[in-house]
Amino acid sequence: MSQDPVESVQLPASPAHESEPAQGAICNDTPLKQNSHSVETGHQNIDALRVFLDEELDPTRWHNGGSEFLNTAFKDITTSGRIQEFLKGSKTYDSQKKRWRLSRKPTDEKALYPGFSKILDEILTFPAFNVQNRQAVSCHHTKITHQNDGNNLLTTSPDFVILGHSGRSFKENDFPDTPTYAQCVSPIEIKTNARKGSLRRNVLQAASYARQCFIEQHNRLKTYSILITETAVRLLQFDRGGIMYSDPCNIHKHPETFIRLILGLASDGEDVGMDTSIFWENGKRWLRTLDSEGAPVLYQVVGDSPVFIRRTICGRGTCCWVVRDLQDGKEYFIKEYWRSEDREPETTFLELVKDLTGIGQMVAHEYDEHKTIVCLRGFDEVPAGFKNRIWCRFTLVRYGESVDDFEDPLQLLFAYRDIAAGELGLLGVGVVHRDFNIMNMLLGLDKAPIGWRGVLIDLDMAALITRRESLENMDTRTGSRAFQSVNVLRGYIKTIKETQKGKKKTNKGSLEVKPRIKPYPHSFLDDLESLFYILCWVCYGRDDDGKKLAILPPFLRKWDSEKADEALESKTSFLSQSLPELPAYFHRGSAFKFLLESLKEKFHRVSVHRRSGRDTDEERGTLEATYPEAPDLIRVFIQLVDQAIEKWTNPQAEAKKPKMRLVFATEAEIAALGTNTGTGGGDGATDHGLYSETSVPQPSTPVASSSRLTIKRRRSLSSSGESE
Numbered sequence: 001m002s003q004d005p006v007e008s009v010q011l012p013a014s015p016a017h018e019s020e021p022a023q024g025a026i027c028n029d030t031p032l033k034q035n036s037h038s039v040e041t042g043h044q045n046i047d048a049l050r051v052f053l054d055e056e057l058d059p060t061r062w063h064n065g066g067s068e069f070l071n072t073a074f075k076d077i078t079t080s081g082r083i084q085e086f087l088k089g090s091k092t093y094d095s096q097k098k099r100w101r102l103s104r105k106p107t108d109e110k111a112l113y114p115g116f117s118k119i120l121d122e123i124l125t126f127p128a129f130n131v132q133n134r135q136a137v138s139c140h141h142t143k144i145t146h147q148n149d150g151n152n153l154l155t156t157s158p159d160f161v162i163l164g165h166s167g168r169s170f171k172e173n174d175f176p177d178t179p180t181y182a183q184c185v186s187p188i189e190i191k192t193n194a195r196k197g198s199l200r201r202n203v204l205q206a207a208s209y210a211r212q213c214f215i216e217q218h219n220r221l222k223t224y225s226i227l228i229t230e231t232a233v234r235l236l237q238f239d240r241g242g243i244m245y246s247d248p249c250n251i252h253k254h255p256e257t258f259i260r261l262i263l264g265l266a267s268d269g270e271d272v273g274m275d276t277s278i279f280w281e282n283g284k285r286w287l288r289t290l291d292s293e294g295a296p297v298l299y300q301v302v303g304d305s306p307v308f309i310r311r312t313i314c315g316r317g318t319c320c321w322v323v324r325d326l327q328d329g330k331e332y333f334i335k336e337y338w339r340s341e342d343r344e345p346e347t348t349f350l351e352l353v354k355d356l357t358g359i360g361q362m363v364a365h366e367y368d369e370h371k372t373i374v375c376l377r378g379f380d381e382v383p384a385g386f387k388n389r390i391w392c393r394f395t396l397v398r399y400g401e402s403v404d405d406f407e408d409p410l411q412l413l414f415a416y417r418d419i420a421a422g423e424l425g426l427l428g429v430g431v432v433h434r435d436f437n438i439m440n441m442l443l444g445l446d447k448a449p450i451g452w453r454g455v456l457i458d459l460d461m462a463a464l465i466t467r468r469e470s471l472e473n474m475d476t477r478t479g480s481r482a483f484q485s486v487n488v489l490r491g492y493i494k495t496i497k498e499t500q501k502g503k504k505k506t507n508k509g510s511l512e513v514k515p516r517i518k519p520y521p522h523s524f525l526d527d528l529e530s531l532f533y534i535l536c537w538v539c540y541g542r543d544d545d546g547k548k549l550a551i552l553p554p555f556l557r558k559w560d561s562e563k564a565d566e567a568l569e570s571k572t573s574f575l576s577q578s579l580p581e582l583p584a585y586f587h588r589g590s591a592f593k594f595l596l597e598s599l600k601e602k603f604h605r606v607s608v609h610r611r612s613g614r615d616t617d618e619e620r621g622t623l624e625a626t627y628p629e630a631p632d633l634i635r636v637f638i639q640l641v642d643q644a645i646e647k648w649t650n651p652q653a654e655a656k657k658p659k660m661r662l663v664f665a666t667e668a669e670i671a672a673l674g675t676n677t678g679t680g681g682g683d684g685a686t687d688h689g690l691y692s693e694t695s696v697p698q699p700s701t702p703v704a705s706s707s708r709l710t711i712k713r714r715r716s717l718s719s720s721g722e723s724e
Helices: 046-056 066-072 080-089 109-125 199-217 255-265 346-352 409-428 486-490 524-540 554-559 564-576 588-612 630-649 667-674
Strands: 062-065 134-138 160-164 184-190 223-228 232-239 242-246 278-281 284-290 296-301 319-324 331-340 362-372 389-397 441-443 454-456 495-497 513-515
Touching: 046 199, 062 066, 066 232, 066 242, 080 255, 109 134, 109 160, 109 184, 109 255, 184 199, 184 255, 199 223, 199 232, 199 242, 223 255, 232 255, 284 362, 284 389, 346 362, 346 389, 409 441, 409 454, 409 524, 409 588, 409 630, 486 524, 486 564, 486 588, 524 554, 524 588, 524 630, 554 564, 564 588, 588 630
Parallel strands: 062 242, 184 223
Antiparallel strands: 134 160, 160 184, 223 232, 232 242, 278 284, 284 296, 296 319, 319 331, 331 389, 362 389, 441 454, 495 513
């Protein structure tokens, strides 16, 4: 039997007191606000989506490019001579009156549709402009379905879209019968001066279209749109930094600018914001990147589409692909995203975890100094307060599918166990993952050895840790909503209303509120709790035959709620009540019932303790409050999975819960780890990956015994054995 990697994990020594904290351990690029990707199951309706877009695109992510943006955008798209040639012979522009043939006082925007339809068509078909494979389509009466946006099929209706086909940007060889966002080059929104409303409202409407272009086209660096009235046009650029918008421009006084914008919105490749390293050719999709030696290499995209894409405009914009090297047939996993410039590069973490069992391994990486938000916006100088992002791409070893695609329950347990062991390995090199979700947990390859039957990937939200380092400035709110810990969810709740009894009125007459309890830093314990919720999600998301449910149970849907307080209430209720009946598919040997009940009991105690607010801000804001006993706690977690594996493979055996508690553990309980290695009838390790516990290496500078720790040894036990 291969050696279990859990036995050999070495923990990093504590730095000397005079040492500086590790660089990059404090990060400023965590999701401080909710965003439009927030839920796995999708948004209930378009209004709900726009609420999240409103928060995602907050005022700090808006930049007024002014007239400079308007004048420099698409400046080389055509020549002034060709534009003048068009205007002289145009049927939609009156050269004598110096205005487009549009209603002067439209009663509503519908009155403008016929005129703009003719204008757009005439510009795009003018021979001298040489526009290829583009068509402007009026679709204000057409509901365009949002594909790949969760389970709910939302629809939106831009007033016009410029569609495209063929070339390297699109697989399709013709225009669709019904407009789609997969072939939308640029959306266009029409308003009247009298009813145009606020700029923010109009931009958010255009943002819902632009977001879908990012989601369905996969290789967008940015998406353009325009807002038009009967007299003016405003250019919008959506990118991973947010929005840049121009000053309005009078389309009658400046027809050349208006024509240039329309041609730009109908352009191709980098001009319109496409990433040309991902392209179509001969009906197949290709991805060009660098190999392990830094040399250019071309891979074929397996399945033509990414296996994961982040459904937002702002932020990382993560997109993951499976690709194949046609030279040797080998497959790789490629991940690309936009890293905040002030955040530690993921290569730092990937180098730290090199050869670490159960953690995804890097083959190559690529950066492009010209793929930054600053470059995309054409800034000569970075505006004050602007947060730049840098595009990056990683080639990783290809593993299996998500754990949600397991073939039998034992495979799920093996994967779950080795991923938990991978978390212990991360702790050994001083890393907290902080983004456990169902797409980051992969099955191992066929016949994978112990330690590789499940693999944890995606370290772009990870943090470096040292025992003496403060986490006060590290945001708690990371991860996917459905799998966030109770502690993380509390980070979204800004205030807690006082009870009706004893309530006070403020001067404004509203109920006085008290500040929320400060959440604990996102630590290994939150990662373990996410692991628990992911296992619940996988198990309760199936029927008695093991098939995925089309509609999830109500409590899982609440976990994935767009409202953090609803998800928080559902999870705290789940932890405090009896475990729901598992589907019959998971009944064998009561293995899954044993595992879920054991974990639920422990995380309920964690929740109760953290909710109490007994620790001071200083205590809950340091790694000394979470780190010292992490190895013991993770090993107990793994031991529970080991016992569930034993119960599944040997249903007649009676598994014993480890004596150690996940919180408030006594010295004797921790010591029991060295002797109580039983797994329900087994003596020592088995072929399932059970282990004989070894002593845990202690940090070189022990924590003072008087310190109050977030996760700590129980100071006293009552006669009944319950915690204080």
